[in-house]
Amino acid sequence: MNDDLDFDLGELAPADSATEETVEMVSIGDLSVLSQHHTAPYGSHSFVLAHDRSVTWGIPGAPQLVAIAVARDLSVSTFTMETSYHATLPFAQNWLVERGCPPERIALVGDEFAKPADDLTVQVEQQIRKSGTRYEVLDTYTSDVDLCETWTLTRDSSAVQTPVRVFHEEWDHEAGTYTMREGAFANVGAAQTWLDDRNGPLPEPPEYSDDNGAVVRARIARIALARSADVAAMQKAIRDAPCTPPPGPVQRPVQGRLL
Incomplete structure (x- = not known):
């Protein structure tokens, strides 16, 4: 940083x-x-x-x-x-x-930044970064006390079904990781009800289970392979590196910033 x-x-x-x-x-x-x-x-x-x-x-x-x-x-x-x-x-x-x-x-x-906890998080983040003007942001919320999370309420111009999408991010400070998930709703009211009540899991987008589901799974598989290759390269670099004193204490990482 x-x-x-x-x-x-x-x-x-x-x-x-x-x-x-x-x-x-x-x-x-x-x-x-x-x-x-x-x-x-x-x-x-x-x-x-x-x-x-x-x-x-x-x-x-x-x-x-x-x-x-x-x-x-x-x-x-x-x-x-x-x-x-x-x-x-x-x-x-x-x-x-x-x-x-x-x-x-x-x-x-x-290393001071928190890392994605899983490959689905990486997939959802890549989807957002490459989305252009696909998502209209309607509202957001950030909580950095107690339950550390953010959500972004959007309207997806590419979605035929359940066009209102919630991107929910939750941090695990102890592990130094975070997850990002996408939820799909028929309208803003239904999305807001879920955000207020959390009465059940975040509803997955229908494209996760229709014909596009294979595409989603294939992307996640490619991400997993790429991350495995990165880990293998890092492990080899560590093995080949000369011995050095351990680093000093670092601040606890969270996604996007240090606390």
């Missing part, structure tokens, strides 16, 4: 009033940078994914992850800045990808 954030805007002016308002609202001192990408060689664009620490003291349930996109027009010495708040990382990453950021450049890398 890189906490340093400098948009290098000292000699540039906001291109419009919307950018002026955005700059006034962004407090860099409150941001913990999770990932960032700056284009080269001319530095025309910057993409940042960060945790906004100030949100934890604000409205309960508010999204804590902020995606920031900066576009510079060096020919006239101006820039534009956009921000968007999200409850979960893949939706924030999707927003940045839609604005031109290469997906691999905004991925989280490092």
Whole structure:
């Protein structure tokens, strides 16, 4: 994780009033940078994914992850800045990808971040990151006390049946992992009832059991093979590496940020 954030805007002016308002609202001192990408060689664009620490003291349930996109027009010495708040990382990453950021450049890398608990979590996150404008976000909620979870309520423009989708994320702090699941509902009211009552398991999307179910299972199988290959490569690197002193204590990881 890189906490340093400098948009290098000292000699540039906001291109419009919307950018002026955005700059006034962004407090860099409150941001913990999770990932960032700056284009080269001319530095025309910057993409940042960060945790906004100030949100934890604000409205309960508010999204804590902020995606920031900066576009510079060096020919006239101006820039534009956009921000968007999200409850979960893949939706924030999707927003940045839609604005031109290469997906691999905004991925989280490092042992300080929580890891997906299973291959279905990886599949659901990849689905969101690559979804383009498929999902209309209707509401979100983030809980970072007691039960640590987030949910994102969406409308899926590609779904023929049960078009309202809930993406539910739950963290296991002790294990340093998290799960992400997709639930399908006929309407917003049914989804909200489940979120309020939790009277049963999250209903799986119908495509998990119809003809597309084979596609879903095949994707999960490929993810499992890729993760197994990564683990094997890591184990070999450890075996081949020279002996070194063990690392010092690290902070407890959670998905997307450190507590």
